[in-house]
Amino acid sequence: MSLVDDFRSLHRGRAPGDPLVLPGPWDAVSARVFVEAxxxxxxxxxxxxxxxxxxADGEVPPDEMFAAVARIVRSVSGAVPVSADIEDGYGLPPKELVERLLETGAVGCNLEDSTGGVLKDPHEHAEWLAQVRAxxxxxVFINARVDTFIRxxxxxxxxxERARLYVAAGADCVYPIFAPPGALPxxxxxxxxxxxxxxxxDGPPSLRELGELGATRITFGPGLLLSATEELRKIAAGLR
Known part of the structure; x- marks a missing residue:
């Protein structure tokens, strides 16, 4: 079974309260730590x-983002599937976007439906997602981010409404970012x-509770990096 098949299988048949937890590495060291865990x-x-x-978020040149993803994938040597947040696709044609993603070794991607803080037309975005799928x-496992709550x-x-369009276009998963827990059911x-x-x-809600409310999988955005940075600040302060 390929890594992308493995990744898809991890999303299937999950019991309520047992969501797929996907930590978010920001570099090679953090990726290895999560795999070792x-x-x-x-x-x-x-x-x-x-x-x-x-x-700043949203300002990474595409070449640097793809290179960073490639380093993360290389650091875990194919031990686990890696999905990459490639924002709004950087304006790349679907074929080139897919080629560049696959060159990194990633088998999944997160694609958002807003650019520059503005929501895209959902029908046009769905058509673009269909082209990415084709x-x-x-x-590639496509996670279609839905930005209505964050906007x-x-x-x-x-x-x-948007999520249904994206699923019909071929998205494997949808991500209504910043959806409140009460909206999950x-x-x-x-x-x-x-x-x-x-x-x-560190919650709340707990990861189990989010799964019981309806989450299939859970991600953390930059939250793990922020937690690690805070710990590093404490270490640095101690050194002073």
Missing amino acids: GFPALATPSAGVAASLGY AAGDG GNADPAAAI RLRSDIDGPLNTGAKP
Whole structure:
């Protein structure tokens, strides 16, 4: 079985309360730490990688982002599948985007439906996702991020409408980022396929609780990097 097949299988048949937990490495060292801890897959966070490279979130040149992802994948030597947050696709044509992603060794990607803080037209974005799917075939697991909540629309119906379009276009999973925990049961019932939600490393809610509410998989954005940075600040202060 290939790594992308392994990755897809990790999203299937999960019991409530047992979501797939995907830590987000920002560099080679953190990737190795998460693999050594026994996690079956990784999902890079664009904000975490940006911080590690000295950029603000959303300002990493595509060449540097793909190179960073490639280093992370290489550091774990194919031991686990890696999915990469490649933001809005950097304006690349679908075929080139898929080729560059696969060159890194990643088998999945996170693609968001807003650019420059503005939501894209959902139908146009769905058509673009369909082109990405056509270019990738079954070789890439596509996590379609839905940005309605993060852009100020608190109505779950808006996220559900977009998510359904993206699933129909070939997305393997949808990620209504910043969806409140209370909205997860409705999102779960009204959207086909796996549902990604974000979490804080130390909760609340707990990872089990998020799974019981409807999350299939859980990611942390830059949260793990921020926690590690805070610990490093304490160490640095102690050295002074």
